[in-house]
Amino acid sequence: MKALLDWLDHRTGCKALMHEVMNEPIPGGARWRYITGSMLTFCFVVQAITGLFLWCGYAPSTQTAWESVFYIQHEMTLGGLVRGIHHFAAQAMMVVLGLHFFQVIWDGAYRAPREVNYWLGLVLMQIVIVLSLTGYLLPWDQKGYYATKVATNIAGSTPFIGEQIQQIAQGGPAYGHHTLTRFFALHAGLMPALLVGFLGLHIYVFRRHGITVPESAEGKPVGTFWPKQVLYDAVGCLIVLAGVLYFALTRPAELTAPADPGEDFPARPEWYFLFLFRFLEFELISKRGVAFGAIYVPGAIMALIVLMPFIGRSKLGHQFNRLMLVVLLVGVAALTALTIYEDGHNESHQAKLKFAERDAHRVVELAHREGIPQNGARELLVRDAFAQGPRLFKRHCASCHRFDGHDGTGQRILKAKLDADGNAMKDWLGHPISEEEPATAADLKDFGSREWVKRVLTDYETTFAPLKNAGEKGQRFLDGEMAGWCKENKAVLADAANADSVKALAEFLTAQGGRTDLEPFDEQLVAIGKDIFKGGALKTGMLTSSCTDCHAMKLAGDTESLGDGAGPGYPTLTGYAGQNWLMSFLRAPGHADFYGDNNIMLDFDTSRLSDEELILLVKWMTGDY
Amino acid sequence: MANLPPESSPVFPEAAPRRRGFLTQAAAIIVGGLAGLIPLASSVIFFLDPIIKRRNSAGGSDGFLRAANVSALPTNGTPERFVLKADIHDAWTLYRNRVLGSVYLRLMPNGQVIAFNDTCTHLGCKVDYQAANKRFFCPCHHSAFDLDGKKQNQTPPRDMDDLKVEIRDGEVFVKYQNFRTATPEKKALAQ
Numbered sequence: 001m002k003a004l005l006d007w008l009d010h011r012t013g014c015k016a017l018m019h020e021v022m023n024e025p026i027p028g029g030a031r032w033r034y035i036t037g038s039m040l041t042f043c044f045v046v047q048a049i050t051g052l053f054l055w056c057g058y059a060p061s062t063q064t065a066w067e068s069v070f071y072i073q074h075e076m077t078l079g080g081l082v083r084g085i086h087h088f089a090a091q092a093m094m095v096v097l098g099l100h101f102f103q104v105i106w107d108g109a110y111r112a113p114r115e116v117n118y119w120l121g122l123v124l125m126q127i128v129i130v131l132s133l134t135g136y137l138l139p140w141d142q143k144g145y146y147a148t149k150v151a152t153n154i155a156g157s158t159p160f161i162g163e164q165i166q167q168i169a170q171g172g173p174a175y176g177h178h179t180l181t182r183f184f185a186l187h188a189g190l191m192p193a194l195l196v197g198f199l200g201l202h203i204y205v206f207r208r209h210g211i212t213v214p215e216s217a218e219g220k221p222v223g224t225f226w227p228k229q230v231l232y233d234a235v236g237c238l239i240v241l242a243g244v245l246y247f248a249l250t251r252p253a254e255l256t257a258p259a260d261p262g263e264d265f266p267a268r269p270e271w272y273f274l275f276l277f278r279f280l281e282f283e284l285i286s287k288r289g290v291a292f293g294a295i296y297v298p299g300a301i302m303a304l305i306v307l308m309p310f311i312g313r314s315k316l317g318h319q320f321n322r323l324m325l326v327v328l329l330v331g332v333a334a335l336t337a338l339t340i341y342e343d344g345h346n347e348s349h350q351a352k353l354k355f356a357e358r359d360a361h362r363v364v365e366l367a368h369r370e371g372i373p374q375n376g377a378r379e380l381l382v383r384d385a386f387a388q389g390p391r392l393f394k395r396h397c398a399s400c401h402r403f404d405g406h407d408g409t410g411q412r413i414l415k416a417k418l419d420a421d422g423n424a425m426k427d428w429l430g431h432p433i434s435e436e437e438p439a440t441a442a443d444l445k446d447f448g449s450r451e452w453v454k455r456v457l458t459d460y461e462t463t464f465a466p467l468k469n470a471g472e473k474g475q476r477f478l479d480g481e482m483a484g485w486c487k488e489n490k491a492v493l494a495d496a497a498n499a500d501s502v503k504a505l506a507e508f509l510t511a512q513g514g515r516t517d518l519e520p521f522d523e524q525l526v527a528i529g530k531d532i533f534k535g536g537a538l539k540t541g542m543l544t545s546s547c548t549d550c551h552a553m554k555l556a557g558d559t560e561s562l563g564d565g566a567g568p569g570y571p572t573l574t575g576y577a578g579q580n581w582l583m584s585f586l587r588a589p590g591h592a593d594f595y596g597d598n599n600i601m602l603d604f605d606t607s608r609l610s611d612e613e614l615i616l617l618v619k620w621m622t623g624d625y
Numbered sequence: 626m627a628n629l630p631p632e633s634s635p636v637f638p639e640a641a642p643r644r645r646g647f648l649t650q651a652a653a654i655i656v657g658g659l660a661g662l663i664p665l666a667s668s669v670i671f672f673l674d675p676i677i678k679r680r681n682s683a684g685g686s687d688g689f690l691r692a693a694n695v696s697a698l699p700t701n702g703t704p705e706r707f708v709l710k711a712d713i714h715d716a717w718t719l720y721r722n723r724v725l726g727s728v729y730l731r732l733m734p735n736g737q738v739i740a741f742n743d744t745c746t747h748l749g750c751k752v753d754y755q756a757a758n759k760r761f762f763c764p765c766h767h768s769a770f771d772l773d774g775k776k777q778n779q780t781p782p783r784d785m786d787d788l789k790v791e792i793r794d795g796e797v798f799v800k801y802q803n804f805r806t807a808t809p810e811k812k813a814l815a816q
Binding site: 076 | 652718
């Protein structure tokens, strides 16, 4: 071993180099406060290792980026862990970077003769920021896609050359394959290479001047880097890694649904850029244009930071720099906290996040179940009833109906709240206050289920109460025959002795829909329900009129009708609430088989709702997905 | 370091007992090693995924794929090449009905059909059929096989790989498999 080392040393001088590296003098001896530089280097090494290996599984194109990251995350051995480490180490790097920067300013390490090294550090900071921005897009998921769009649009707001910068970054006028190939080349090639180069310079110049020693250490004996400072540094690195592993193991790196230019997303930048995001939102800033808030102001602050070594030449200047650092940090912290607070209390934003999460889970489920088609995973969601149903409900139904109180996608339907004078009211942060827009038709959350049918029979009033907001024609339903029947029979249906009869009737009616997502139907109950439906005889007492007196119904497989009903305008109940019934109903609710002349609902013919959309909507409503 | 005379560097003021120095050194190596090793090891295991996880990429439930109608085969026993199609999982993508590979089929006088994988057993090039010489011939390193797939020179390590064939309702179904190349024994590769 020793002979081999001597042989190598004779040819490379490695011993002297090691000696040089390890015996760096540390005046005053090893200290914990000196570890942040090593921690940063460690973060970069972790990123380089995990990044290189992730590269082996990643395919940068709009049809493969999300898909390959999905595969890394969910299929490959330890893929989720490696991606998690990469994801969280990037964030750890930002934290340590902030710490390192703070220390350099606070301890005056930026002052002569270390100005150049300070500037090298600032260059490294920019490189890390570019790495973070470019990495955010690579999974090509909704979050990265929309957040990065904001970033490239900001670049596009640069005066004079903005458009060119944006197009160069994007690889064209719009996002596409070349956006990914370029971002990937920057992220995995150019930026790491620059970082290594500048880091080398940074460390070289650092070694030239030695560590910046606090006054308290003066006069104390000189130590060396090895072994004590190395141990301190290593402990610091291990703590970083422990934190990263904790997050990587407890919360997988997020992968939202595949990027879709046709679907919105409540995009936010990564948490360490939230302050900038919020800063741009201030009216005072936004009214001066994007370039002002996103380029001029940060540029001016950056310029001031660059000039700090000159400002800090005097004692007073140094104190000014320290003060500015604190002001900046407090500002950043306050804006970040404000954003988190606001988003946390923004019901609509939270609902959007939840709905986006629903998509993200769903697409992974579909990718496992059906495999990802050649055109990419986005297609899985586009043709999925579970994903599209709520969107179609929101677009076509939610102007009158509600779904569990919301619009299908989890959003409450709101309107501006007005004060007595008719002016829009605002809260203490200046956000408009809103109130619920009343529905004008029934809440369809459990439409077609046993509960729904039971509720229609026993509590028609409440089920259809929103119709009272639908004007005279709506009120007609609430005063109509079915409402009257429910009133007449309320007592007998509520009678505890008839509970089984009601249950049977509901079972029978629900079974007509032929749904397979509900609890299996009880044939015996269905048979009893059928008799009640036709004859009106309950366990104790009779219904004032039987269902077939008004409603037509033909059972599946039967040639003869169970009843012919009372004619046009009395909805037929053949296959009630099943897919065929719903499709016919939605296409023409005013058809004689349904509400006839009483109808107040829109006809959803093919000009409003294509066949594919109708099927998706109906499948979602009947739990068939 | 240039601003400090090198003599001043190796000062070990804490002329501490050697044991403490050793403990610090050992701890530094262990802690530092651990911090570096965990991400590296995770990444390397991730990289080794292809040999850790076995995945089925293609094939029907029994592995037999339709190759041709029997009537499409020359009746004089001349081999003819046919492509096989299947649903293929290529990492994340599921390709429907995509070409998986090709095989030679020969209709024998007794009505049976024999099938060869057209991959050369030498180093995996596609073997041609030379009608003039009535033999299979590989353009890469000149492996040659007779019509029964027997090797005719020393280049290939073994005969051509024959495949299982079933005739179902006049259709030729082939159990498509690939085999390791460059070995004398015929060893199937995982699909």
